[in-house]
Amino acid sequence: MLPFARVSIIGLGLIGSSIAHAVRATMPTVALVGHDADPIVRARARELGFCDDIADSVGAAVTDADLVVLCVPVGAIAKVVGELAADLPQDAILSDVGSSKAGVLAAMREHFPDRQIVPAHPVAGTEFSGPDAGFATLFKGRWCILTPPGDADPAAVVRVSTFWERLGAQVEIMDAKHHDLVLAVTSHLPHLIAYTIVGTASDLEEVTQSEVIKYSAGGFRDFTRIAASDPTMWRDVFLSNKDAVLEMLQRFTEDLTALQRAIRWGDGDTLFELFTRTRAVRRSIVEQGQDDGSADFGRAHK
Amino acid sequence: MLPFARVSIIGLGLIGSSIAHAVRATMPTVALVGHDADPIVRARARELGFCDDIADSVGAAVTDADLVVLCVPVGAIAKVVGELAADLPQDAILSDVGSSKAGVLAAMREHFPDRQIVPAHPVAGTEFSGPDAGFATLFKGRWCILTPPGDADPAAVVRVSTFWERLGAQVEIMDAKHHDLVLAVTSHLPHLIAYTIVGTASDLEEVTQSEVIKYSAGGFRDFTRIAASDPTMWRDVFLSNKDAVLEMLQRFTEDLTALQRAIRWGDGDTLFELFTRTRAVRRSIVEQGQDDGSADFGRAHK
Numbered sequence: 050m051l052p053f054a055r056v057s058i059i060g061l062g063l064i065g066s067s068i069a070h071a072v073r074a075t076m077p078t079v080a081l082v083g084h085d086a087d088p089i090v091r092a093r094a095r096e097l098g099f100c101d102d103i104a105d106s107v108g109a110a111v112t113d114a115d116l117v118v119l120c121v122p123v124g125a126i127a128k129v130v131g132e133l134a135a136d137l138p139q140d141a142i143l144s145d146v147g148s149s150k151a152g153v154l155a156a157m158r159e160h161f162p163d164r165q166i167v168p169a170h171p172v173a174g175t176e177f178s179g180p181d182a183g184f185a186t187l188f189k190g191r192w193c194i195l196t197p198p199g200d201a202d203p204a205a206v207v208r209v210s211t212f213w214e215r216l217g218a219q220v221e222i223m224d225a226k227h228h229d230l231v232l233a234v235t236s237h238l239p240h241l242i243a244y245t246i247v248g249t250a251s252d253l254e255e256v257t258q259s260e261v262i263k264y265s266a267g268g269f270r271d272f273t274r275i276a277a278s279d280p281t282m283w284r285d286v287f288l289s290n291k292d293a294v295l296e297m298l299q300r301f302t303e304d305l306t307a308l309q310r311a312i313r314w315g316d317g318d319t320l321f322e323l324f325t326r327t328r329a330v331r332r333s334i335v336e337q338g339q340d341d342g343s344a345d346f347g348r349a350h351k
Numbered sequence: 352m353l354p355f356a357r358v359s360i361i362g363l364g365l366i367g368s369s370i371a372h373a374v375r376a377t378m379p380t381v382a383l384v385g386h387d388a389d390p391i392v393r394a395r396a397r398e399l400g401f402c403d404d405i406a407d408s409v410g411a412a413v414t415d416a417d418l419v420v421l422c423v424p425v426g427a428i429a430k431v432v433g434e435l436a437a438d439l440p441q442d443a444i445l446s447d448v449g450s451s452k453a454g455v456l457a458a459m460r461e462h463f464p465d466r467q468i469v470p471a472h473p474v475a476g477t478e479f480s481g482p483d484a485g486f487a488t489l490f491k492g493r494w495c496i497l498t499p500p501g502d503a504d505p506a507a508v509v510r511v512s513t514f515w516e517r518l519g520a521q522v523e524i525m526d527a528k529h530h531d532l533v534l535a536v537t538s539h540l541p542h543l544i545a546y547t548i549v550g551t552a553s554d555l556e557e558v559t560q561s562e563v564i565k566y567s568a569g570g571f572r573d574f575t576r577i578a579a580s581d582p583t584m585w586r587d588v589f590l591s592n593k594d595a596v597l598e599m600l601q602r603f604t605e606d607l608t609a610l611q612r613a614i615r616w617g618d619g620d621t622l623f624e625l626f627t628r629t630r631a632v633r634r635s636i637v638e639q640g641q642d643d644g645s646a647d648f649g650r651a652h653k
Contacts (some may be wrong), residue, residue: 058623071548077393096556096637098455100361101606103558105545107429115569124438124619128484129460148569162563165595168604169489169502171569172566172569173568173648174568174569175635175646176646176647177626177646182438182646183650188475188651188653191568192565192566192568194365194541194566198374211503221565227499227557230558230561230565231558231562231566232569234552234555234558234563234571235558235562235563235566235569235570236553236566236571237569237570238548238551238567239569239570239571239573239574241607241610242544242548242574242607243570243573243615243629244542244610244625244626244629245603245606245607245610245625246540246541246632247629247632248606248625248628248629249405249536249540249599249602249603249606250536250537250632251628251629252602252606253536253602253630255529255532256533256536256537258632258635258649260537261536261632262632262635262636262639262641263494263523263534263539263639264475264494264533264534264537264538265475265537265641265642266475266476266493266637266641266642267450267474267476267534267539267541268495268537268538268541268542268545268641269442269536269537269541270576270577270636270641271540271541271545271573271574271577272541272544273629273632273633273636273644274631274633274641274647274648275570275573276626276629276633277629277630277632277633277634278626280622280626280627280630281623283622283626284619284623284626285619287620287622288614288617288622289613291617294614295611295614295615297551298607298611298614300551300555301547301548301551301556302604303606304547304550304551304554304599305543305544305547305604305620308543308546308547309597309600312590312593312596312597312600313593313597314588314615315589315593317426317590320582320585320590321582321583321586323546323547323550324546324578324580324582324586325576325582326550326553327545327546327549327550327553327578327579328578328579328582329576330549330552330553330560330563330564330575330579331478331549331575331576331578332576332579333560333564334564334567334572337564337565339564339565339567339568339572340567340572340575340650341577341650341651344477344478344479345477345478345648346649346650347574347645347648347649347650347651348642348643348648348649349643350486350488350489350491
C-alpha cells in the first residue's frame with residue numbers, strides 16, 4: 050500500500066530533487082509534480098526528468114496532490130504557503146523539509162488552521178545545491194524527524210511516516226521546540242562555526258589565502274565542506290531558530306574560553322581529559338551507522 | 352640516487368608507521384630501523400614487519416643511521432633528543448614530523464648545536480593512531496613543510512626534501528615561526544574548535560547524548576572525526592604553539608561574536624555575504640587537490 054498516490058514537490062534543489070529521485074526508485078507508480086520559483090531550475094528539472102510534470106506555478110503544482118512537500122528555504126515558507134492557499138485540495142497533507150520547525154509550523158497553521166499539517170525534517174544533505182545535486186539514496190539510513198502539532202490526525206502522521214520510511218529513512222516524532230534545540234547543537238551550531246572559521250582564515254594578513262588552501266589537510270578542509278552549503282538556506286535557518294542557536298552558541302563560547310585559559314596556563318590535564326572524552330562520541334556515531342568509519346571519512350588516498 | 356641508505360624512525364604511531372610503509376614502497380633498498388618507547392607498540396611493529404629491525408632503545412635505533420626521524424608527540428621531543436645524544440652518528444641528519452616547529456627546533460639545537468637539523472612537518476594524517484593505522488600513501492599529494500634553521504647545510508635540506516618527495520609529498524620550505532602561525536589557523540584552531548563543540552554537545556542537559564549521535568548527520572559528525580585524533584599529540588601541540596593558537600583563537604572569537612550579533616539583530620545580509628564568500632574557499636581546496644570534490648567527502652551512500 051502506497052501512503053500517497055500524487056505527490057507535489059515545491060522547490061527542486063538538493064532535497065526536493067532527491068525526494069523525487071527516491072520516490073521514483075521506491076514508489077514508481079506515484080505521480081510526481083514539481084515546481085520551483087526559478088524558471089531556470091524548472092527548465093533544468095524538465096531536462097533531468099525526475100518528475101512526471103513540472104508546473105509553472107505553485108497553485109498548478111498542488112491542485113491534484115494528496116501530499117505537498119515544501120522544499121524551499123524556511124524563510125520562503127510563509128510566502129509559498131500563501132501562494133498555494135487557493136489551490137490546496139481539502140484532504141491533502143501539507144509537509145515540508147525545513148531545518149527549523151517551530152516557526153515553519155506557525156506559518157503553515159496561520160494559513161491553514163483546519164488542514165492536516167505534518168512538518169518533517171530529513172537530517173541529510175550534502176554541500177551541493179540545486180536540481181543536479183539530488184540522488185535517490187540521500188535519505189537511506191538517515192533520520193527524518195516529524196514534528197506534527199498536538200492535534201494532528203494520527204492517520205496523517207502515519208502516512209507521512211510511511212512515506213519517509215519508503216524513501217529509506219528512519220522516522221522519529223518530536224515536539225517542534227525540542228527539535229529546534231536538538232538541531233541547534235547537531236547541525237546549526239556546527240554550520241555557524243564552520244562558516245566563521247573559514248571566514249577568519251580568509252581574512253588574515255600574516256597568512257596568505259594560498260597558504261590556507263595548501264595546508265588545509267591539517268584539519269581546516271573538514272570545515273570547508275559544510276561552509277560550502279547553500280547560503281540562502283542557512284541564513285534562513287539562523288534567523289528562524291535564533292533563540293536556540295544563541296543559547297548553544299553561548300555554551301560553546303564558555304567552553305572555548307575554558308580551553309583558552311587551559312592553553313594560556315599550560316594546563317595539559319584539562320586538555321587531555323577533554324580530548325579523550327570526545328573520542329568516545331565519534332565511536333558511537335560510527336557504531337550507529339551515522340558516519341563512515343574508515344579513515345578520513347573514506348576519502349580516496351590515491 | 353637514494354637520499355639516505357639507513358633511516359631510523361623513533362615513534363611508531365600513525366606517522367612513523369606510515370613513513371616506514373612509504374619507504375618500503377618507494378625506496379625498498381633503504382635499511383629501516385624503528386623504535387617506540389612503548390614495548391607493546393614495539394612488539395606489534397615486529398609482527399607487522401614494516402621495519403627491518405625494531406630496536407629496544409633509542410640509542411640502539413640510531414647508531415647506524417644517516418637520517419633519524421622523530422615521530423613522537425612534540426612534548427616528548429626534548430626527552431628523546433636527550434636519549435639519543437650519545438649514539439647519534441656525527442654525520443646523521445636529525446629530523447622530526449611535529450605539528451609545531453619553533454619549540455622543536457630549539458629543543459634539538461640545545462642538544463646538538465653543531466649537527467645538521469632539518470625539522471619537517473608532513474601535513475597529513477587521519478583520526479586513527481598507533482602502528483596499525485599507518486599506510487604507504489598517506490603523504491601522497493600532501494604538503495611536507497621543512498623548517499631548517501638559517502645556517503643549515505643546503506645539501507642536508509635537499510636530501511630531506513628528496514626523501515619526502517620520494518614518499519609522494521610536495522615540499523615547501525618555511526621559517527619555523529611562520530609555519531607555526533600558518534598551522535595554527537589551518538590545523539590547530541580547527542582541532543581546538545572541534546574538540547570544544549563535541550565537548551559542548553556532550554554536556555547538555557536538555558538534549559540527550561543519544562539525540563546528539565542520532566542526528567549528527569546534520570553537520571556535527573564532520574567535527575567528531577578530528578575530535579577523535581590522538582589526545583597526547585594534540586595536548587602537546589596546543590601547549591607548544593600557545594602564542595599562535597591564542598592569537599588565532601582571539602580572531603575567531605571576534606568573528607563569531609560579530610555573527611552572533613547579526614543573528615540576534617536579524618541581519619540576514621551579513622550572514623548571506625559571509626556564507627557566499629566561504630563557498631569559494633572550498634572550491635579552491637578541491638581544485639588544488641587538497642580534498643575530495645565528491646559530495647560528503649566521498650562518503651559511501653549505500
